[in-house]
Amino acid sequence: MPTRSGSARYEGLGKDGKGWISTQSGVLKEQHYGFGTRFDNEPGTNPEELIAAAHASCFTMALSFALAGAGYSDGTLETSAKVTVEKDGDGFTITKSALDLHAKVPGIAADEFEKIASEAKKNCPVSKVLNAEITLTHALDS
Template sequence: MASIVKTGSAKWEGSLKKGNGHVSTESGVLSDQPYGFNTRFEGKKGTNPEELIGAAHASCFSMALSMILGESDLTPDSIETKAEVHLEQKDGGFHVPKVHLTVKAKIPNASAEDFEKAAKTAKENCPISKLLNAEITMDAKLV
């Protein structure tokens, strides 16, 4: 299979604390969405890199889990994944040391063992998990 390339873009203007930026995706689903110091650290309306990474990781994981379940002839009614991306200050800078996944899934005919095994495999192998150089933890619940 040929390489698939998707793009996201950002434009920033001004200083760190007083400046602002806009982020967009190739598909146009996000188009000139605001982000800045105030949306990242002060809770103002707009997005930030950590929540975008969280959304990417949650969606990638959910798709991977669905694929892995399908390999065992299990089809989920629903998979709900939340990715908490932890941004911490260290050595005068910031880093993301951890992502925590919380998963709730409704899967007819799945045993708890089947679900836990599939969730662990998805956590370790979804492309965004592999991309992140961070500890990735998870709570997975079959409902």
């Protein structure tokens, strides 16, 4: 399996510092981040939104493969993730990743879908790396 990488640079310290992140693929290249993008909604990115995007995409792909493995060949899956960061002593902790899935999988029963989705939530690699509560709500269109 390939190893993927990302990098970060931070100039200055604390709230006055400014940072840039990049990914190996180049999809993110020197994207701005810092205190303002993380806690004050300034333009730019932050670690929590990147984790949310990673979790949503990982779970959705895991579910897609699980559904295909169960014999389903068509469908649409859309997932959003909301990552919660809370004050923890002198620092912060990511305490929750809430996945919200909207799916359309022709021919699947709701109970089978819920079982497969719950397993995908538990077993996608990003879920396994997060030390946080992970919840899943879903809506299945017929």
